[in-house]
Amino acid sequence: MKEFFVPTLLSGLYTLDPGEIREIQLTLPSEYTVEGKTYSIRDTMRPGTAFLGKPWGLRTEKFRRRMYTRSNCSASEPGVLTTIINDTHREKADTSPWWLSHHVEALYARSGTVDVRLTLNDKRSELVVYESASHVYENNLRLEPDAEWANKQFLGLAFSTGITPFLAHLRYMKLWQFGRTATCCGATYVLIVSVRNPKQLMAHEELLELETLFPENFKYHPVLTREWPDDWLYTTGRIMHSRNPQNPEESVNISPLLRIVPDCQHYHVRMCGNRNARDQLLKGLEEHGTQPLSFRAEVW
Numbered sequence: 001m002k003e004f005f006v007p008t009l010l011s012g013l014y015t016l017d018p019g020e021i022r023e024i025q026l027t028l029p030s031e032y033t034v035e036g037k038t039y040s041i042r043d044t045m046r047p048g049t050a051f052l053g054k055p056w057g058l059r060t061e062k063f064r065r066r067m068y069t070r071s072n073c074s075a076s077e078p079g080v081l082t083t084i085i086n087d088t089h090r091e092k093a094d095t096s097p098w099w100l101s102h103h104v105e106a107l108y109a110r111s112g113t114v115d116v117r118l119t120l121n122d123k124r125s126e127l128v129v130y131e132s133a134s135h136v137y138e139n140n141l142r143l144e145p146d147a148e149w150a151n152k153q154f155l156g157l158a159f160s161t162g163i164t165p166f167l168a169h170l171r172y173m174k175l176w177q178f179g180r181t182a183t184c185c186g187a188t189y190v191l192i193v194s195v196r197n198p199k200q201l202m203a204h205e206e207l208l209e210l211e212t213l214f215p216e217n218f219k220y221h222p223v224l225t226r227e228w229p230d231d232w233l234y235t236t237g238r239i240m241h242s243r244n245p246q247n248p249e250e251s252v253n254i255s256p257l258l259r260i261v262p263d264c265q266h267y268h269v270r271m272c273g274n275r276n277a278r279d280q281l282l283k284g285l286e287e288h289g290t291q292p293l294s295f296r297a298e299v300w
C-alpha cells in the first residue's frame with residue numbers, strides 16, 4: 001500500500017480555551033490525482049482511531065508528522081475530520097503551539113490546507129484515510145467490532161483532549177441507538193472527563209443532551225480540577241491522587257473515582273490521556289484490589 005499526503009481544507013476552527021485547546025475540522029477533497037490517475041477518496045475510519053497530519057512545527061520550522069484522534073465519525077460525517085488539539089507546553093513542544101497560534105487563524109481565514117495521509121487501496125482503485133490502528137489492541141481505542149460492543153458496559157476515562165476517541169465512540173453508538181433492539185438493552189457507557197476549568201469542557205452540551213436522550217445507556221460525569229463554579233454538581237479536584245506522581249512506587253488514592261463508579265470491576269475500562277495518568281490509574285486499581293473486566297488505554 002502506497003502512502004500519499006493530500007491537502008485537506010481547514011474548514012473549521014473553534015477555540016475553547018485560548019492558547020490551550022482548539023477544535024479543528026479538515027475537509028477531504030472527493031478525489032485526488034496521482035501520477036495522472038484520478039482516484040476517489042473514501043472515508044472508512046473506525047471510531048477511536050487517529051489520522052496522520054502534517055502541521056507546521058513552530059520550534060523546528062518544518063512540517064512534522066503528527067497523529068490526531070478523530071472526534072467525529074465517518075458514518076455520519078464522511079470526509080470531514082474533526083479533532084481537538086491542546087498545546088502541550090512541553091519544553092520541546094513543536095506543532096501543538098502552532099495549532100493554538102494566530103498562524104492557524106490566518107490559515108483558516110484564507111481557506112488554507114493541511115496535508116493528511118491517505119493510503120492507496122489498489123484493489124478498489126481508491127484512496128482511504130490512513131488510520132493509526134487497524135486492529136483492536138490493549139494500547140489503542142479503536143472501537144470493538146459492532147457485534148461486540150452492543151452488550152458491554154464501558155467506563156471511559158478522558159483526561160483533557162483525551163476525550164476525542166470517546167466522542168467518536170459515543171457519536172457512533174448514538175447512530176445505532178447504543179445497540180438497543182427489541183431483545184437487547186444495548187451498551188452502557190459511563191464517561192468521566194477531567195479538565196482544568198469550565199472553558200475546557202468539550203462537547204459539554206452535546207453530552208448532557210445525549211444523557212437525556214439515552215438515560216439507560218449513557219452517563220456523563222465532567223470533573224473540574226482547578227477552577228469550578230460554586231454550583232458545580234459534579235466532582236471537583238483530581239479523580240486520583242498520589243503524593244509524588246513522578247515516583248512509580250508511590251501509592252495512588254483512587255477514592256474520588258470510586259465515589260463516581262464504585263463498581264469499576266463490572267466495567268470494560270477505557271482510558272485516554274498521558275502516560276503518568278495511565279500508570280497511576282493501573283496502580284490505584286491494583287492497590288484497591290479492583291480488576292476491571294478489561295482495560296485498554298491510549299497514551300500520548
Ligand SMILES: Cc1cc2nc3c(=O)[nH]c(=O)nc-3n(C[C@H](O)[C@H](O)[C@H](O)COP(=O)(O)OP(=O)(O)OC[C@H]3O[C@@H](n4cnc5c(N)ncnc54)[C@H](O)[C@@H]3O)c2cc1C
Pocket residue numbers: 050057064066067068069070083084085086088090092093094095096097132161164299300
Ligand atoms: C495515536 C495518537 C493520537 C493522538 N491524538 C491527539 C489528539 O487528538 N489531540 C492532541 O492534541 N494530540 C494528539 N496526539 C498527540 C500529537 O500527535 C502530538 O504529539 C502533540 O500534539 C504534541 O505535538 P508537538 O509537535 O508539540 O510535540 P511532540 O510531538 O511531543 O514532539 C516535540 C518534539 O520533541 C521530540 N520529542 C518528543 N519526545 C521526545 C523525547 N522523549 N526525546 C527526544 N525528543 C522528543 C519530537 O520528536 C518532536 O520533534 C496523538 C498522538 C498519538 C500517537
